[in-house]
Amino acid sequence: MAEERIIVTSALPYAYSVPHIGNFVGSVLPADIYFKHLMMEGKDAIFICGSDQHGTPIELMAIKKGIEPEALADGMHHKIKGLFGKFGCTFTHYGKTHSEANRATVYEIFRELQRKGHITETESMLAYCNTDRRFLVDRLVEGTCPYCGGKKARGDQCDDCGRLLESSQIIEPHCTLCGGTDIEFRKVKNLALDLPGLQQKVEDYIKSASGNGWSKNAVHKSLSYIEEGLKARDITRRLKWGFPVAEEGYGDSVFYVWFDALIGYIGITREWDGSRWEEYWKKSGVKLIQFMGKDNLEFHTLVWPATLIGADSGFILPHTIYVLEYLTSRSIKFSKSRGVGLNMENALEIMPSDYWRFALAHLMPETADSEFSVEALVEVVNNIMNDKIGNFVHRVLTIARAHRELLQSEITIEEREMEEMKRILHGYRDNFDKIRMREALHSVVELADMGNALISARAPWVTAKEAAGNSKKEEEFSKTMGTLLGIARWVGILIWPFAPDSGREISRHFGMASDPKISDLYEKGVVDWGVELKPVFSKMADKEREALGAFSR
């Protein structure tokens, strides 16, 4: 039987600012944990992610800084890529949307959509600044709000009354780029994806695919959009930064950022391996599993499948669309649009990446928004990760080292305990199958709980004292420690997707050098006495709490 092949993706972070921890926990972290699990299971899988580089905000920022958008986007791309690396993320390829491979893919898919009649035109009024000689997106037009008279209304929304606006409604509009008032409104055309024409096929697809572990939110929301009726969605914009649209009448347009960002999943795979990418994207039976935050829902459940269905070029469709909810916080601020608050960069200055990975996985908003606070973080890090897991491993290894002469060279787990461990392992794998990673992590905690209970019940430190000249006690001690060391070894292996550095550190004590596999659980275990023993984790102290406190609201 051919081995199942899997593509894991995370929503592409926008290369505008450093992602905050809410962004991280909402897509890249779950995707990375899930991918690591697949690696442990020995699956044929790749993990694709990268920078979403085009679009208005980056173009505007570049204008403001007086540099080329590409330079800006590439700079941020390298920074973000480096940060994910520091957080232990192991992409098969972390690419970017502004690449030749993606450009080629975008044009190919566009041509197919066009050839098959899925591209229509839309018309709208758009502000044009005669001074800057460019079109102005709504938010670049400011003036007086027609409803409340507020002076700082932007073309998309009035901050004073909160109403959504059209830039043409603004009274006395001026351009925020040059400050001038020489603005006129011109009728512009855009190319659009004919979603109404593809709606039926998308609906059929959602109904057949959503059984594959889609979140409730994703299914209900998508079907509700379909019930309302999909509208054509623009795929072009009057901007300079992006892939130019090589069509008559669209000389000053580029493809809209969402269009090439979604196609970016394919483009990035192609950038990774120009000859093998089709073995992933165009082979039936390949499972595409996509992670994203709920803000990205309809792009992935509706627009993206519609694009692939419409192009009809043999592309696979998403198997599982896994939509995470939000990490929210009343106490700590993190905002991407404003670029303030606790982001991935300053998080690392507070604690090592494993602490964040573990704690964020424990608080992961899988089924509902989850509340993030200093107290919640301290609780997970200090009580669960450190006291339960770290301390368990440490105390077992300490006892073992103190009475090394009483132990057999090979770790043997007692039968009854082995059954219990297998039960926990079954839960762990089962939860990963269902993509319930928070629950899977809980199985690791359960294993440590089991170990802590066993160590109390058996009190090996007592048996060790009684073992002098007593072969029965010696055997008892040796059996107990075999089981305890076995549990500690399992903890090191199973914690790896969540906290890879710590998992490896624990595993080193058991002579394991490379990244673990599930099959390693049943391999002969030994203890490497040569490895220096020190606590795996430490608690968050006042210093770390204060550092976090600096990001309080």
Added chain:
RNA sequence: AGCGAGGUAGGGUAGUCUGGAGUGCCCGCCGGGCUCAUAACCCGGAGAUCAAUGGUUCAAAUCCAUUCCUCGCUACCA
């Protein structure tokens, strides 16, 4: 406003699809144990009208209806 998702001990969550004793987990609280370990660990206990109201049912946290509260989406943001 419309559309989605939530509201379960003091706090945080799972359970809801497929109804069957309030069943589970983490913290906190109370009592006990242990001294191998990082002031850690183990055992036991108290604590919940499962948001509210009405309905279906032998039986409702779970199904239906209505109401209230929270979050998200409804952008020429991505």
